[in-house]
Amino acid sequence: MFALNFLLRRIVQGIVIIGLVTLLIFTLLRVVPGDPVRIMLGPMVAPSVMEQVATELGLRDPIPVQFGRYMLQVMKGDLGHSFIRNAQGGSTGGSRGGETFDLQNRAKVSELIANTIPYSILLAALAILFTVLISFPLGFVAGVYSGKWPDRLSLYVSSVLVSLPNVWLGIVLILLLSAWGGILPAIGYNGPSYAILPALVLAIELAPVMIRSIAVSVANSLQENYVSVGEVRGIKRRRMITHHVLRNASIPLLNLFGIQVIGMLLGSLFVVEYIFNYPGVGLLMINAVFQRDFPIIQAIAMLSSAVLVCVNILVDLAATNIDRRLQY
Amino acid sequence: MQTNRSVLNVSQLSVDIEGRERRRILNEISFTLEADTVLGIIGQSGSGKTVLSRALVNWLRPPLRISGGSILFKGVDLATVNETAMQQLRGREIAYIGSDPANALDPTLPIGRQIAEKLMSVENDLARDAADRRVLQMLDAVRIPSSRQRFHEFPFQFSGGMMQRVMIVDALITNPAFLVADNITQPLDVTIAAQILRLLKELQRDFRTSTVFVSSALGVVAEIADRVIVLAHGEVVEQQGMHGLLDRPTHEYTRRLISEMPKIWGEEPLPTAVETPASETVLSVRDVSKTYSERDRNRFFVWNHIQAVRGVSFDVFRGENLGIIGESGCGKSTLSRLLGRVEAPDTGQIEFLGKDIAHMGRRQLLGLRKKFQLLLQDPFNAIPPHLTIGRTIAEPLYIQGGTSSVEVEKRVRATMIEVGLQEDLYDLLPVGLSAGQRQRVNIARAMVLDPELLILDETLSALDQVEQAKLIELFGDIQKRRGITYIYISHDLSLVRRVCNRIAVMYLGRVVELASNTDIFFNPQHPYTRALLSAVPAIEERRYLPETYLMEGEPPSPINIPAGCSFRSRCPLPIEICASVDPKLSATPSDGYAACHLITPIAQSTINS
Ligand code: SF4
Numbered sequence: 001m002f003a004l005n006f007l008l009r010r011i012v013q014g015i016v017i018i019g020l021v022t023l024l025i026f027t028l029l030r031v032v033p034g035d036p037v038r039i040m041l042g043p044m045v046a047p048s049v050m051e052q053v054a055t056e057l058g059l060r061d062p063i064p065v066q067f068g069r070y071m072l073q074v075m076k077g078d079l080g081h082s083f084i085r086n087a088q089g090g091s092t093g094g095s096r097g098g099e100t101f102d103l104q105n106r107a108k109v110s111e112l113i114a115n116t117i118p119y120s121i122l123l124a125a126l127a128i129l130f131t132v133l134i135s136f137p138l139g140f141v142a143g144v145y146s147g148k149w150p151d152r153l154s155l156y157v158s159s160v161l162v163s164l165p166n167v168w169l170g171i172v173l174i175l176l177l178s179a180w181g182g183i184l185p186a187i188g189y190n191g192p193s194y195a196i197l198p199a200l201v202l203a204i205e206l207a208p209v210m211i212r213s214i215a216v217s218v219a220n221s222l223q224e225n226y227v228s229v230g231e232v233r234g235i236k237r238r239r240m241i242t243h244h245v246l247r248n249a250s251i252p253l254l255n256l257f258g259i260q261v262i263g264m265l266l267g268s269l270f271v272v273e274y275i276f277n278y279p280g281v282g283l284l285m286i287n288a289v290f291q292r293d294f295p296i297i298q299a300i301a302m303l304s305s306a307v308l309v310c311v312n313i314l315v316d317l318a319a320t321n322i323d324r325r326l327q328y
Numbered sequence: 329m330q331t332n333r334s335v336l337n338v339s340q341l342s343v344d345i346e347g348r349e350r351r352r353i354l355n356e357i358s359f360t361l362e363a364d365t366v367l368g369i370i371g372q373s374g375s376g377k378t379v380l381s382r383a384l385v386n387w388l389r390p391p392l393r394i395s396g397g398s399i400l401f402k403g404v405d406l407a408t409v410n411e412t413a414m415q416q417l418r419g420r421e422i423a424y425i426g427s428d429p430a431n432a433l434d435p436t437l438p439i440g441r442q443i444a445e446k447l448m449s450v451e452n453d454l455a456r457d458a459a460d461r462r463v464l465q466m467l468d469a470v471r472i473p474s475s476r477q478r479f480h481e482f483p484f485q486f487s488g489g490m491m492q493r494v495m496i497v498d499a500l501i502t503n504p505a506f507l508v509a510d511n512i513t514q515p516l517d518v519t520i521a522a523q524i525l526r527l528l529k530e531l532q533r534d535f536r537t538s539t540v541f542v543s544s545a546l547g548v549v550a551e552i553a554d555r556v557i558v559l560a561h562g563e564v565v566e567q568q569g570m571h572g573l574l575d576r577p578t579h580e581y582t583r584r585l586i587s588e589m590p591k592i593w594g595e596e597p598l599p600t601a602v603e604t605p606a607s608e609t610v611l612s613v614r615d616v617s618k619t620y621s622e623r624d625r626n627r628f629f630v631w632n633h634i635q636a637v638r639g640v641s642f643d644v645f646r647g648e649n650l651g652i653i654g655e656s657g658c659g660k661s662t663l664s665r666l667l668g669r670v671e672a673p674d675t676g677q678i679e680f681l682g683k684d685i686a687h688m689g690r691r692q693l694l695g696l697r698k699k700f701q702l703l704l705q706d707p708f709n710a711i712p713p714h715l716t717i718g719r720t721i722a723e724p725l726y727i728q729g730g731t732s733s734v735e736v737e738k739r740v741r742a743t744m745i746e747v748g749l750q751e752d753l754y755d756l757l758p759v760g761l762s763a764g765q766r767q768r769v770n771i772a773r774a775m776v777l778d779p780e781l782l783i784l785d786e787t788l789s790a791l792d793q794v795e796q797a798k799l800i801e802l803f804g805d806i807q808k809r810r811g812i813t814y815i816y817i818s819h820d821l822s823l824v825r826r827v828c829n830r831i832a833v834m835y836l837g838r839v840v841e842l843a844s845n846t847d848i849f850f851n852p853q854h855p856y857t858r859a860l861l862s863a864v865p866a867i868e869e870r871r872y873l874p875e876t877y878l879m880e881g882e883p884p885s886p887i888n889i890p891a892g893c894s895f896r897s898r899c900p901l902p903i904e905i906c907a908s909v910d911p912k913l914s915a916t917p918s919d920g921y922a923a924c925h926l927i928t929p930i931a932q933s934t935i936n937s
Contacts, residue, residue: 225431232387233498234419234450243445244434251436323436324482 002327006317014309019071021305022298026067029294030059036083037166071297074166079113080295081106082288109299112284123195123273124265130203131261135210142211143218143249144241153216158208162265167184167269170201170275189279198276205268206261213256217249224248251319251326258315266304335538336361336384341397343376346390352564353379356397361506368553368570369542370585372792381510381542385424386414395604397823401506405674420450420672423499423537427511429491430528431497433483440467440479443498450502464496470527487882489520491654495528506538513548517655517819520882522788523875525551534918546589547865549822550574558582564735574867575786586867588793590822592849593868602685609679610813611644611667611700616676616686618662622790632887635758636662637673638837641913644813651845651862652817657883658838664785664817669693672884680781698728698777701772708850710770711758718744718754721772728777743776764795771799775806778844785817800827821864825849833857836883836894839913853922855899876900893925901926 037054054060058069073080085107142154177197178186185194221227222245230240271283281300288296320326338361343354354376361367371377382388385407399406401422404416418424426432433442443466444459451459460479470493483491492512499507509528513521529552530537532539549556549570556573558566558581566579577583618637624630637659644650654660665671667678670683678686680700685693695835704710711720721740725731731739741751742797747768753761758769767787774782784803788796805828806812816828817932824831832842833856841854852858855877862872879898884890891900893906905925913923 225428226434228387228389229426229432230434231415232385232418232424233446234415234502235446236415236449239449244437247436248434325435325484 002022002320003317006320006327007313010313010316014306017309018302018305020301023067023235025301026070026298027063029292029297030066034292036294039292042082050328059278070323075300079109079299080179081108082112082296083293084288084291086114109295112296113281113299113303116279116284118281119189119195119278120194120269121274123199123278124269126195126199127202127206127265127269130199131210134203134207135214138207139211139214140218142215144222145239146215146222147232151215151219154211159205161204162208164204166201166205166271167275169204170198173197173201184260187277194276194278198272198278201264201275202268203270209256209264211261213253214249217252217278218245219247220252221245229317242322251323254315254319258312262308262311274281287313332405333363334360335363335401336540337398337400339398341380341383341399342395343379343388343392344395345392345879351926352395353392354383354564357559357564359557359564359567360538362538362555363538365537365554366532366541366552368549368556369540369559370542370544370546370549370556371542371559375559375560377542377544377559378481378510380559381424381508381540384508385418385422385654387418387424392735408924418448419504420502422508423502423504423506424508425492425495425499425510425512427514429495429515430483430488432491432495435483438480438482439494440464440485443494443501445500446498462501463497466501467494470494470497471495473881486701487520488516489524489882492506492516492524494529495533496524500535500537503535504537506540507532508540510542510544511544513543513545518821518858518865519863519878521548521654522878522879526874526878528552545865546585547740547753547867548797548866551865559586570879589867590793590826591868592778592822592825592861592864592866593871609644610645610646610681611815612677612679613643613667614641614677614679616663616666616673616678618659618666618671618673619855628771634886635837635889637666638889639676640834640837640839641676642832642842644815646780646813647811648830649814649816649828651824651831652815652834652839653819653821653824653831654834654885655819655860656846657836657886658834659886660819661785662836662837663834664702664783664815667815668700668783669697686761687850699779700722700781700783701774701777701779702783702785703774703787705789709759711766713758715757716755717749717758717761717769718770720758721776724773724777724925739776739864740772743772746806747772748798750777763791764798767791767795768802778810778811781813781815783815783817786819788823789818789820796823801826821860833860835924836889838894838923839921840895840924841920841922842913843916843922845919847918847920853916853918853920853927854895854924855901855926856895857922859898859900886934895924901916 014221035054037050037057037059041050041053051060059067061069070080083106086105094141138154138157142151145151174186174197177184184197185191186197188194222241227240227245231237231245269280272278273280274286277283281303284296285300287293288300329809339358341354341357342352345351345353357380359367369377369380373657379388379392383394386394386399386409388394394407397407401417404413404417406417408781409417409608433439439462440463442462444456447462448454448456462605464475464479466724467479468704472478472490476484478490479733483494486494495512505608509794510815512528513524525548528539531537532552534535541549541552553570555568558568558573558579560581566573566577566582568578573582574586577586616634616637617639620634620636622634633640640659640663642650652660652663660670667671669678669688676686677684680696680905685696688696715723716736718740719809722736725736725739741754744751744754749765749768749772758766761769770787771920791799803814807814814827818824828845830842830844831848832839833854834840835856841848841852841857843853848857849861850871852861852872858872858877859879862870862874862877864870877900879900880900884894884897890896891910892908893902893911896902899906909925910926911923913921914927916927917921
């Protein structure tokens, strides 16, 4: 009963949030300079033709009208068509004349996303796996020996990692492991091994946050009264840590994971995919931004906020299951 | 009753605190715990009793360290034994219960699971269902109602008293040879504490557990211990049988301890207030109620209604001291917020000097407010740290306005002298003030407006006996000089016994009895008042025995108050009508008021309802 009530409330909240984010992006896109029609049709086209195409696309209607139309469309399950890309997958651009631009043969946004998303999921999953592999042991040891040398070591490691900018790190890793070392492939995609390097870059960016938070939550949990009482009750410290401290420490961690880590991951995914020319949603997004391809930008923004909302709901549901006090 | 077998032999035990300089906390403590007896250790805060009880189970953490002596248990010296061997003993042979049951278990797991976990980790070859069975048996033995269901509940779902029972189960389930109970009743309400004490006594008898019972309350120790050790400043000052200690204390410190024990039925106290029977009514409270609403997170669109105060009525007369007593959750703190008009009641009137302040607007209230003041318990958070003491006391005058700053300073200084604060504190910041001084600053801040009614909500609870006595005297002096009226809201029976003319007893949001001081203590009418009196830890002979009046059980939740009398679940003498008809507060033969069918003719209360 609690779970149902909780889910219902959170889903409604989530939908509102996604709607607001979409509205914000939608408005911003239309307010900031840069006319998509100019990029669609190229510089050589007469203003009258431009106006005609823009009107046809509905871009000259008031923003609320455009937004309403867009949302209706979305609710029917239609994310619209790209402004720039045609259905064959290639990107058209300003070099082509207005005559060859085919309003009817533009790529469906949903298909574009569906084609790229598996790559992004692979990359994100791998990144999370690496992050956990790096940060869990370091953070755990630092938390258990809080204030002693493992704690300090993990602090140094995470301070170094946090100061590496991902663009720079990406380039260095490409040079070291790919160009010179020849161990891992780097650019583009031609099999799952292409995801390893970008995932590593993402993991190195996420790890410091995780290491510190794991260390802090484990250390805090160890301070709880019940841990020392456990010793006098006859429960061994080792068991206390594996069965109780970790369980309690996971609650703040889940929250952090849901909000900060996933948020960071989404943000960095775009950049890293671009650096590695990795054909995921992020690359699609960055190109769409350069090309003022409104429908794609809107859809991906909506998708990102939906992911964030969903992960948060799941994380909170998990947390309330671990600690029942959160249900009251 | 006593055998010559000793379970624990402590000799010359010393504990130091190690830091930049060593300091001795316990000095050469020696005693013997005989098998199947209870050894009481009594000491005030700072005497080292908690350190001692932890040292006995070798549970000291740096910077505390055992620096000498031995603790012999079954041929093993616990003071020097290594950690692994100690781990074998703890939980199995040696058990410990502390004063903070709420934080003693993992908050995220059911209590039954955790006790079974402990049982299985000290008895390695025990199967899980066998462990569960034993836990259930023990939960029944400590009389936790519906144990089967509660096995699966989480620590936060237990009240303090129930959680302490859980910890008793946890400690005794392995049938240890000796148990250290460190101040286990300290955080509990009197009736609940008395229940726990009674339970521990029974279990100790059944399980023959040799027990070290540590407490700061002589009355509590007297209830359970066979022998007693008096601890002061880290040393044993006296050691003898319980009765001998009370009758013939040998050490000066013990004598003082006994003489400071507040007496309830002993000498007739002199209420500080001048007796002016039923003169002018200062405050008239009529049928006041307050309900808080809180969302029920397990159901859709459902709000829980917490009935904190349910139809309270009483009058307060000029120059008297009215006491309002009750245990936690009885609604007395909500009532004090209503009387001080920090909050408005949902229904009812509060007439102060003939004006209804219950629903008065902010502006109108401001003018009246200087005539009635609310003083809270916490002397620490109420004083802004960045203002001088003089400025803090002057604050209410500035809020009221209309006083020149020369006049303000004059009045502040005069008030400071009146409440016993040195005048040279006027320009100082409040850092470094003692608890008593801080409370005096609070009192001065209330007094500077020259109020006619002062509501004291647990104002004296945080202070020690000596400081408390001084402030009581101060309140008395001010009363004589200014003819002020006091309402003392407190859980402390001996305090209201000492100062109040009339006393109202609250239970579950209601006044269940209201009578003169003497009648409340010598001729109480309501069964709850008697239960309360039977539970007070005292070293005097009790007028009301817990065997007769103190039932098991805890107050029902204020969310779902059952029909009929709300005290029925714990009442020793309920009659049929109690299940259906809620008794109203009505006059008793002895000039007081009580809400109980045994006292008021049934016909009358039916008419009233
Ligand atoms: S009304 Fe009945 S149940 Fe309530 S206190 Fe009186 S006798 Fe007990």
